[in-house]
Amino acid sequence: MPSIQSLMRDKAALSVDLSAVIMAATPDEPRVLTVRAVPQQLDGLPSGPLQSQHRTLEMGLRAWVDQQTELKLGYVEQLYTFGDRDRADTDYRGAGHALSIAYLALVREARLAGLAQAAWRSWYDYLPWEDWREGRPKALDVIAPALKAWVRAGGRPLRQFREERIELTFGLESGTWTDERVLERYELLFEAGLVPEALRDAEPRTTAKARLAPGQPMALDHRRMLATAIGRLRGKIKYRPVIFELMPSAFTLLELQRTVEALSGVRLHKQNFRRLVETQGLVEETGDTTTETGGRPARLVQFRREVLVERPAPGLRLPGARRTDL
Amino acid sequence: MPSIQSLMRDKAALSVDLSAVIMAATPDEPRVLTVRAVPQQLDGLPSGPLQSQHRTLEMGLRAWVDQQTELKLGYVEQLYTFGDRDRADTDYRGAGHALSIAYLALVREARLAGLAQAAWRSWYDYLPWEDWREGRPKALDVIAPALKAWVRAGGRPLRQFREERIELTFGLESGTWTDERVLERYELLFEAGLVPEALRDAEPRTTAKARLAPGQPMALDHRRMLATAIGRLRGKIKYRPVIFELMPSAFTLLELQRTVEALSGVRLHKQNFRRLVETQGLVEETGDTTTETGGRPARLVQFRREVLVERPAPGLRLPGARRTDL
DNA sequence: TTGGCTTATACTCAATTTTAGCATAAGCAG
DNA sequence: CTGCTTATGCTAAAATTGAGTATAAGCCAA
Numbered sequence A, B: 001m002p003s004i005q006s007l008m009r010d011k012a013a014l015s016v017d018l019s020a021v022i023m024a025a026t027p028d029e030p031r032v033l034t035v036r037a038v039p040q041q042l043d044g045l046p047s048g049p050l051q052s053q054h055r056t057l058e059m060g061l062r063a064w065v066d067q068q069t070e071l072k073l074g075y076v077e078q079l080y081t082f083g084d085r086d087r088a089d090t091d092y093r094g095a096g097h098a099l100s101i102a103y104l105a106l107v108r109e110a111r112l113a114g115l116a117q118a119a120w121r122s123w124y125d126y127l128p129w130e131d132w133r134e135g136r137p138k139a140l141d142v143i144a145p146a147l148k149a150w151v152r153a154g155g156r157p158l159r160q161f162r163e164e165r166i167e168l169t170f171g172l173e174s175g176t177w178t179d180e181r182v183l184e185r186y187e188l189l190f191e192a193g194l195v196p197e198a199l200r201d202a203e204p205r206t207t208a209k210a211r212l213a214p215g216q217p218m219a220l221d222h223r224r225m226l227a228t229a230i231g232r233l234r235g236k237i238k239y240r241p242v243i244f245e246l247m248p249s250a251f252t253l254l255e256l257q258r259t260v261e262a263l264s265g266v267r268l269h270k271q272n273f274r275r276l277v278e279t280q281g282l283v284e285e286t287g288d289t290t291t292e293t294g295g296r297p298a299r300l301v302q303f304r305r306e307v308l309v310e311r312p313a314p315g316l317r318l319p320g321a322r323r324t325d326l
Numbered sequence C: 001t002t003g004g005c006t007t008a009t010a011c012t013c014a015a016t017t018t019t020a021g022c023a024t025a026a027g028c029a030g
Numbered sequence D: 001c002t003g004c005t006t007a008t009g010c011t012a013a014a015a016t017t018g019a020g021t022a023t024a025a026g027c028c029a030a
Helices: A057-068 A139-153 A156-170 A182-191 A196-201 A222-236 A241-245 A253-264 A270-279 B057-068 B139-153 B156-170 B182-191 B196-201 B222-236 B241-245 B253-264 B270-279
Strands: A014-025 A030-037 A042-044 A047-049 A076-082 A097-106 A118-122 A283-290 A298-303 B014-025 B030-037 B042-044 B047-049 B076-082 B097-106 B118-122 B283-290 B298-303
Touching (some): A014 A222, A014 A253, A014 B014, A030 A222, A057 A097, A076 B076, A097 A222, A156 A182, A182 A196, B014 B057, B014 B253, B057 B076, B057 B097, B139 B156, B156 B182, B182 B196, B222 B253, B253 B270, B253 B298
Antiparallel strands (some): A014 A047, A030 A042, A030 A118, B014 B030, B014 B047, B030 B042, B030 B118, B076 B097
């Protein structure tokens, strides 16, 4: 029955890439490493073909990153395998599957010596509607009406369905923004034809002349990968201490908070945030303080590794995510 | 730099399978669909090669399941791509990559007409240490001492590391069982050489004559896939109403609770469970009752689809997971 | 050297949620 | 009608969360 060992009959039509969403962060901005892909003049994620000398997929990815950059990958996890036959890659269109196994990697330092065309970019250059730190992002002024138009463009039965989906992902009416639903939001914009990638893939149609959502597109389906990675990371910081993979060895509580805010895209209540971090036992004092913060000197703290064993799900449940909206 | 379009130089050494972890559940037992793989006399997961006519990976999986079974897949999500070069598949050992893209699928009914060698099996036939519903599983009587021996077998620096990992995953000392860490536990047992798959892969070594952990092995790395799927599902029911993909259209609150318990492997506090379900607005009354439960007739309820729009993360946060241990 | 500005940190209080029960209801079997 | 079973309602105490107030400790400029 399941012929597990049967070989592909269509080998020629198959390729497998490893793609890396490599992230770093400062208290001000969450970053992703992108390279400028010449063919389309678009930014893309670093990626390379899976090769037979790679013993495992993750080792393949690490080897590739090692070879191409000087970054030391800390945390690495597999994200998702993208493999629709019609991925937006002209070389493969219709010919068969171009699989891409995407990984999420976190790095602490942001040095880029030796990386010619690579650059650290803010997440929000590509997905500006995801940043609510300064209140409702302006990108929504374009997106909201365009989505409404998309609802109206649908047939009777479609409308309610689309409306609900918009509400579920963007929460425009009820004001319930769910920071993790990054991919769902991107996919909605994609389906609504509000990102150029969607038009690129589709038959050239003049139907939708909707204004596009702000935000820079990326090569192939790399923006989808980025959205997947951001959503995953935003979810993960809530129950695993991965945030510390992005922090320097010593930092102040406010720096930690700002970094979390940068990633999650929302502002937090300061006092409650500190209380959470401390009652969870996530950090311990180094003994030093710093005056670089402006006001009263702040204690420097570091990640307390022991929590891993103590608590079942140590993370930052984002207390008091302040509704900065409206 | 990232030569995205470069073809694999070693095509011959590459194959891609789609594997399905298809799950169903009753209030008594969580089930997985397995097929008997003849070559090794072991149970395995249904799987089949990715073919070029499949437009998307998920469609490939669905097509394959459609063709081979009469099951109607409800919820489907991609789980993980397994692709170590030395996957426990003798046909590919050393030759190159045998990728397997595993999917998790949930089905409501458990009819199996037409599936010859397929059968619904309890999860816990394969991973018996994961079932704490009747208290501490007996499997741990074998596993705990074997793990201790493994700690002792390690060199000085290794010991503490191993000890912490055991504590983190199994929580034997502190009694902190974390239901989702299914994969981490399986991988630990694998590394400790307590599952036959590990020995199968390794050079035949006579070193570890440790007793194996109870639980039936599976073909290839299918038990790892199962563990991945269980962990994912256990996590997911806590913040998404996926449990209802496994329930009949109408059910009692106790049936719902028992099903959740079957999946999560722990017992819950009855009154608090109902309160949670009701305050979350996850269900609504159908108006009917059933006397089939033995005592006082129970109201029949059904999933309330509206919660999807109302609540950001509707799920069963497993209130009062009673420590049935010791 | 002092007042004003900044950020840090300590505490408080009310509202909400969770934990762990007790108590009562409503069928069925004998 | 009694006792058994499961269903369902309700509650008191504990813990957590949300939203502040108050105070501390630097720096800077008048």
